[in-house]
Amino acid sequence: GNSVTQMEGPVTLSEEAFLTINCTYTATGYPSLFWYVQYPGEGLQLLLKATKADDKGSNKGFEATYRKETTSFHLEKGSVQVSDSAVYFCAGRRNNRLAFGKGNQVVVIP
Amino acid sequence: NAGVTQTPKFQVLKTGQSMTLQCAQDMNHNSMYWYRQDPGMGLRLIYYSASEGTTDKGEVPNGYNVSRLNKREFSLRLESAAPSQTSVYFCASSEWGLAAEQYFGPGTRLTVT
Numbered sequence: 001g002n003s004v005t006q007m008e009g010p011v012t013l014s015e016e017a018f019l020t021i022n023c024t025y026t027a028t029g030y031p032s033l034f035w036y037v038q039y040p041g042e043g044l045q046l047l048l049k050a051t052k053a054d055d056k057g058s059n060k061g062f063e064a065t066y067r068k069e070t071t072s073f074h075l076e077k078g079s080v081q082v083s084d085s086a087v088y089f090c091a092g093r094r095n096n097r098l099a100f101g102k103g104n105q106v107v108v109i110p
Numbered sequence: 111n112a113g114v115t116q117t118p119k120f121q122v123l124k125t126g127q128s129m130t131l132q133c134a135q136d137m138n139h140n141s142m143y144w145y146r147q148d149p150g151m152g153l154r155l156i157y158y159s160a161s162e163g164t165t166d167k168g169e170v171p172n173g174y175n176v177s178r179l180n181k182r183e184f185s186l187r188l189e190s191a192a193p194s195q196t197s198v199y200f201c202a203s204s205e206w207g208l209a210a211e212q213y214f215g216p217g218t219r220l221t222v223t
Contacts (some may be wrong), residue, residue, distance in 0.1 A: 032208045043114075043200055043214035044153070051209040089152060096141055096160055096204075097168075098212060102152035 003027075004092045006101035014109050015082055021075040021104050023064075023090035031092035033057075033066055033073040038087045038103070047075075047088070080108045112136055114215035116201050122221045123191045131186040131218050133201030141204050142184035143212065144168075144176060146197040153200065159184055191222045 007022040025033065032051045036044040048057030053068035062077045073090060085108045090101040117132045135142065140161045145153040155168030159178040173195060175187045184203075188195060198219050202212040 034211070043216050044202075044212075045214065046211045049209060049211065093208060093210075096206065097155065097158065098143075100153040102150060 004090050004099050004101040006090050006104055010105040010107065012107045012109065013080060016079045017108075019075070019077045019080045019084070019106065021088055021090075021106070023073045023075065023101060024071050025073065025090075025092045026071065027092055027094055031094040033064070034091040034093065034098070035062070035064055035073070035075050036089045036091060036100075038089065040086070044089060080106075082108050082110055084108050114201055114203055114213050116199075116215035116218050118218060119216070120219050122223065123188075124223055125192060127191050128187070128189050129191065130188075131199055131201075131220075132183070133185065133215060134183045135201075135203040135213070136182065137203060137213065138181070139203040139205050139213075140181070141206065142178065143202040143204075144174075144184070144186045145200045145202065146170065146195075147200060147217075148197050156186065156199075191220075193222045196220060196222045 004025045034049045035047040037047045038044045048059045050057045050066035056065045064073050064075045087103045087105050089103045091098045114135045143158040144156040147153050154170045156174050157168055157176040159165045162181045165176050177185050198217050200217050201215040204210045204212040
């Protein structure tokens with residue numbers, strides 16, 4: 001099967017703080033991995049992706065590295081802004097389908 | 111280039127009523143998907159269509175039917191709505207390929223009373 005697990009609970013932090021959201025996956029064979037972001041009232045949009053082990057995806061100051069040895073794809077940003085407040089979803093793709101984690105609400109306080 | 115469009119944006123139904131959610135994409139993608147999003151559950155796949163003329167069940171297909179009308183359009187039908195189908199519904203499309211991104215519509219917020 002193909003499943004993706006995100007850390008539990010919302011994340012609240014101050015502007016300019018460091019953000020990490022954990023994501024691990026299980027799959028038969030190694031999937032492509034994605035982070036999607038959902039701003040209030042909108043659909044999901046791709047934030048970054050990686051298609052093989054040791055690939056690093058990056059966009060808008062966010063980074064995530066596909067780590068085969070720990071089956072992880074943690075999302076990081078060094079200095080968050082209020083505009084980064086959103087829900088973040090990790091996803092794994094295999095056989096033309098995506099499996100999503102449950103999402104993490106991130107709230108950045110000025 | 112509108113991307114993925116969905117209609118309606120909001121809908122309120124009574125238990126037992128039927129309705130069809132419409133989705134269209136103008137990116138010439140082969141694959142299209144219907145998801146539902148519920149608090150604390152992430153996105154769950156209802157049905158998908160890998161290519162025109164094919165449809166397959168996803169994780170939570172019960173109570174829904176789909177039609178891939180042509181390459182552009184993929185509709186989701188609720189024959190007899192139930193309160194458990196209160197949710198936000200998203201349509202998405204993508205090309206083939208392991209790294210292909212899925213593009214999402216803005217969603218339909220459905221309430222069944």
